Amino acid sequence: MDSLTVIVPVYNEATVLDNFYERVVSVLDGLREKDSIEGRMLFVDDGSTDESVAMIKKLAGNDPRVSLIRLSRNFGKEAALSAGLDHAESDAVVIIDADLQDPPELIPEMVSLWRQGYDTVYGQRTERRGETFLKRYTASLFYRFVGNLGRVSIPRDTGDFRLLSRRSVLALRNLTESNRFMKGLFAWIGYRQAALKYTRDPRYAGETKFNYWKLWNFALDGITSFTTAPLKLASYIGVMLSLGSFAYGVYVILKTLIYGDPVPGYPSLMTVVLFIGGIQLLFLGVLGEYLGRMFDETKRRPLYLIEEHLNAEQKRGVIQGKKAVAGHEV
Ligand code: UDP
Ligand code: MG
Numbered sequence: 001m002d003s004l005t006v007i008v009p010v011y012n013e014a015t016v017l018d019n020f021y022e023r024v025v026s027v028l029d030g031l032r033e034k035d036s037i038e039g040r041m042l043f044v045d046d047g048s049t050d051e052s053v054a055m056i057k058k059l060a061g062n063d064p065r066v067s068l069i070r071l072s073r074n075f076g077k078e079a080a081l082s083a084g085l086d087h088a089e090s091d092a093v094v095i096i097d098a099d100l101q102d103p104p105e106l107i108p109e110m111v112s113l114w115r116q117g118y119d120t121v122y123g124q125r126t127e128r129r130g131e132t133f134l135k136r137y138t139a140s141l142f143y144r145f146v147g148n149l150g151r152v153s154i155p156r157d158t159g160d161f162r163l164l165s166r167r168s169v170l171a172l173r174n175l176t177e178s179n180r181f182m183k184g185l186f187a188w189i190g191y192r193q194a195a196l197k198y199t200r201d202p203r204y205a206g207e208t209k210f211n212y213w214k215l216w217n218f219a220l221d222g223i224t225s226f227t228t229a230p231l232k233l234a235s236y237i238g239v240m241l242s243l244g245s246f247a248y249g250v251y252v253i254l255k256t257l258i259y260g261d262p263v264p265g266y267p268s269l270m271t272v273v274l275f276i277g278g279i280q281l282l283f284l285g286v287l288g289e290y291l292g293r294m295f296d297e298t299k300r301r302p303l304y305l306i307e308e309h310l311n312a313e314q315k316r317g318v319i320q321g322k323k324a325v326a327g328h329e330v
Pocket of ligand 1: 076101
């Protein structure tokens with residue numbers, strides 16, 4: 001019998017967890033009967049401060065298919081997903097948000113595509129309900145930008161909701177960078193990928209954890225980890241400016257030779273000085289974005305720390321993220 005783990009990152013989702021559990025459980029029951037797949041749920045608690053942990057523990061107490069990894073603090077969704085992927089030992093995993101924006105009822109279709117030989121089956125949103133125009137617009141702008149510049153193309157309108165085969169999961173574990181832009185990593189591993197179209201529902205309850213500032217930083221992570229195009233842009237603009245200023249210099253010299261030098265031109269001088277200054281600061285900033293991320297990478301810190309690991313056998317342990325060592329389990 002094949003096994004499937006549903007990985008759920010959770011950050012303050014107490015208002016939706018019971019409903020989420022009900023819906024996933026009925027899907028898992030269906031899979032067991034129709035596809036003879038043994039489904040499990042792995043909740044990764046990302047430092048919730050509400051009742052989420054207590055609720056998951058209660059679910060785990062009543063249902064051996066539920067397990068919980070509790071991170072030592074809020075590390076962010078990408079780290080929570082990495083923790084889940086590092087600990088899921090099944091033939092396939094499904095990543096799904098706890099807020100029911102991704103319908104669990106799609107999982108059987110994902111499974112059937114997986115059985116047809118696809119390694120990744122990702123949900124592609126045809127419609128996003130309950131999200132503001134600005135969010136949809138900035139999201140599509142971002143996908144277009146990264147899609148055009150990066151060497152790996154990231155499918156558009158695709159979130160983290162997806163099924164991954166065992167070998168995709170193993171491949172992802174090998175990617176050790178601390179800057180985890182998951183959508184990019186999913187695309188980077190390649191293998192056979194299939195899209196499954198669906199309508200993204202509004203959040204069932206609770207609030208989104210991503211404000212525009214977080215999304216902007218997320219976009220910067222995405223761009224800097226998948227393309228060096230902004231760095232190249234600096235060189236191209238530099239070349240253009242040098243050529244332009246050379247031509248302008250020739251013009252100024254000729255003008256002085258022919259018409260003399262009455263020293264006008266304070267405004268144009270000021271404009272040029274400010275423009276060059278601005279461009280230089282801008283590209284210092286771009287350099288800084290890359291340098292800062294390199295700094296983070298060189299520290300080689302674990303992606304997450306586990307506070308508590310509660311699985312079907314009620315085994316508790318303190319495991320270090322990323323390079324989890326079996327000997328560390330208590
Ligand atoms: N999440 C998380 N850690 C965080 C923020 C979010 O694990 O720091 C989880 C959250 O509980 C949810 C999923 O990531 O299951 C998606 O978050 P959310 O619905 O807030 O994002 P949105 O759908 O608005 O992009
Ligand atoms: Mg959501």
